[in-house]
Amino acid sequence: MYPCKLLPSFDDAWCIGDVVVNIDGYSFKYSWLPWLSPYEYGWRAAVASMSDVLAKAAKPLAAVVSLGVRPDDSIHTVLRIVEGVRDSLNTHGAWLLGGDVNRSLEGWIDVATIAVKWAPKILPQTAKPGTLVYATSYRLWYAGLVLHSFYTGKWMEARKVFPKAFERFTRPILPMKFLELVRITPSCIVGASDVSDSLAYTLWNIARQNKLAIKLANVEAPPEVVDYSKRYGVEPLHLLLYGGEEYDIVFAVEKNCSREVEEIASELELEIILLGETVKERTGIYIGGSLVEPRGWRHFA
Amino acid sequence: MYPCKLLPSFDDAWCIGDVVVNIDGYSFKYSWLPWLSPYEYGWRAAVASMSDVLAKAAKPLAAVVSLGVRPDDSIHTVLRIVEGVRDSLNTHGAWLLGGDVNRSLEGWIDVATIAVKWAPKILPQTAKPGTLVYATSYRLWYAGLVLHSFYTGKWMEARKVFPKAFERFTRPILPMKFLELVRITPSCIVGASDVSDSLAYTLWNIARQNKLAIKLANVEAPPEVVDYSKRYGVEPLHLLLYGGEEYDIVFAVEKNCSREVEEIASELELEIILLGETVKERTGIYIGGSLVEPRGWRHFA
CATH class of the missing domain: 3.30.1330.10 (PurM-like, N-terminal domain)
Known part of the structure; x- marks a missing residue:
């Protein structure tokens, strides 16, 4: 072998x-x-x-x-x-x-x-231009909230006010239904990566390895995260991008499959969100016209 | 599964x-x-x-x-x-x-x-009373020599005089032909264990787990080991028993199989030695009537 x-x-x-x-x-x-x-x-x-x-x-x-x-x-x-x-x-x-x-x-x-x-193919960390980028969304934002509160010395306070974020961070359960999603729609899902260092890093890795750009969409933060971001003066988007240890999965989906993948995820009760799409003109991660920095909270420690 | x-x-x-x-x-x-x-x-x-x-x-x-x-x-x-x-x-x-x-x-x-x-059965660390105990013998004694010289502060000197011992210790190659020996004679070989802490420990583990005694035979040390033991005033038997990181394999063989196992090992050019036999009256490792201590050189460090 x-x-x-x-x-x-x-x-x-x-x-x-x-x-x-x-x-x-x-x-x-x-x-x-x-x-x-x-x-x-x-x-x-x-x-x-x-x-x-x-x-x-x-x-x-x-x-x-x-x-x-x-x-x-x-x-x-x-x-x-x-x-x-x-x-x-x-x-x-x-x-x-x-x-x-x-x-x-x-x-x-x-x-x-x-x-x-488990599925017809073992997924590489591959994406190609013109695919959509999705993620499972169980701990996205929440992990950023927890790590932000830790690195700014506010975690004891934040832990009391945002117990859900701390619970999801502390005893994470993986989105195992992703296995079924890939098994049912194998030709739709091009590649995947887990998010373990920060979403920004993960997306940058995919962008660099595949020499493409990822244009991020406007995604809505959960209410607690909006609340936290107002209290502590940090953008929800920063909590999404610069967290760590999310253990959610980012995956690239063929454009013509988006409805099918979304429907099956919904049937499986697997929460996913559309993060953006890949384009080939540049390499990097963009929001509007601005480049997203490839870093995580750890780098403030 | x-x-x-x-x-x-x-x-x-x-x-x-x-x-x-x-x-x-x-x-x-x-x-x-x-x-x-x-x-x-x-x-x-x-x-x-x-x-x-x-x-x-x-x-x-x-x-x-x-x-x-x-x-x-x-x-x-x-x-x-x-x-x-x-x-x-x-x-x-x-x-x-x-x-x-x-x-x-x-x-x-x-x-x-x-x-x-690789063979018809996965070998447990099992022995039973009335079996013979063999070992592959590529690094037995030599590892004891090297570790004895290290713990007594003589390794720089010993390394020059006994290069073979140091070579076998430093870049060990495993007795892979043991796989074939078991594949060819699966019903003869009852159980096995690698020797990684010291032969004394390994044999004691087998004795304890299987509630039996192992009576050690008189085994002959290689010439370099006899030479080393004279120079530094240590028994060859101690170098055999209280070494460590030998990565040789001790295995229990049904008595009626001893000739078959020895012949096939010889055909495979796998060096093995008969260490002794298991008996059920006591638990422990014996030479003549004396109990062998379950220790290794590390415990002098």
Whole structure:
């Protein structure tokens, strides 16, 4: 068996035959946000890994986890992280097979997910000019809200006022019905990527790799996000573009398929929004005539 | 698909259907021996992960790697680690599919290997009373020699005098023909385990899990090891038992199969040695009447 040619090596998941694999890791020191319990931290690590295979239209079957454990971490902490990983996998229909535990100074977690091709094709991070760009929209904006409040030192306050945003951020559930959407409309969906660093980054990656521009449409923010943006003086659009760890999926759709894809998503009760469309004259992300910067909140930290 | 019941969760590799998976990780800080180049360090990390699936009689197909990179690590260092991982996989007939790179203080590496069942059965870490215990013997003793010289501060000297031991330790190649041995004689081989912490530990694990004793035979050390043991005043047997990172395989063989297994190993040019036999009256590892301690060199560090 040979690795699949269709997925370039700079992609976020890789295939060999019909098996799709991802590995995703984090240093505790650089990634453990202060309100996350060990259970939630483990939950999110598993979601981060599954998200990358889901964006390829592959179904997660099982995962393994490797932990670096700090001298001061209690057995209880370690068990709760592993339980978070396990429950997150089970919730998405996958199994925790086993793992490895290592001595560490800073703590780290790696989750490797094994998935199988679920639709007629494994989706590359491809788009082409003249397609529409959609996204699943469960955590878009909300993740930006949470990270903005964190980096501006307002998270304790914001957590009380915007519990829905924090809940969706803290214990994310992936839009698994995307698998069915691709299975039912495989010739309509050209490519996909998960949104894990920020929507701006994700779209820039797609634009650069495919040498095209994405013109963003006017999209409406949820009411809480509008409320938050007024309170803290930040544009809703910034919360959409410069978040991180959304674990939603951006996907390119053939123009003549838009109605079909929207109808089937609606039947599946999969929330999707139209973000914009691809054009070939330039490379980059545009709103009206202005270029969107390829950055995330992390870069303010 | 469900995880395989035959492999308990405390095992070192796990299966789902015919797919066998392992993940194995290390902190640079606690595992990077001073004479290992970045390339060799990466090579060994891949071998460590493949070794666990090989002991299940599964053939490594592909792997993914996750790296924690320290602020001072150069791009060159990171690339050389990845090249070591890649070349180690390729040498054993597997592919590096992709990976993840993370910011870290101490540095870490995790390799996750995906393998497929190769013989009629996936081997558990099982033994039963009245079987013979064999091992592949490419690095047994030599790894003990190298680690003894390291922990006693003599490795620079020993490296010059015993280059073969250091070579086998530093860039290990796995006994892949073990796959064929199990494929040809599946009903003869009851169970197996790789030797990655020390032979004493590995045998103790088998003894405890199966509630039996292993009586060790008199086995002959290679000439260099006899030479080393005289120079530095350490028993060859200690170098055999209390090494680590051997990546050889210990396996239990039905008594009536011993000639068949030895003959086929010889045809395959797979070096194996008879270590002893299992008995049911006690639990533990014995030489003559004395109990062998379940420890490794690491515990002197």
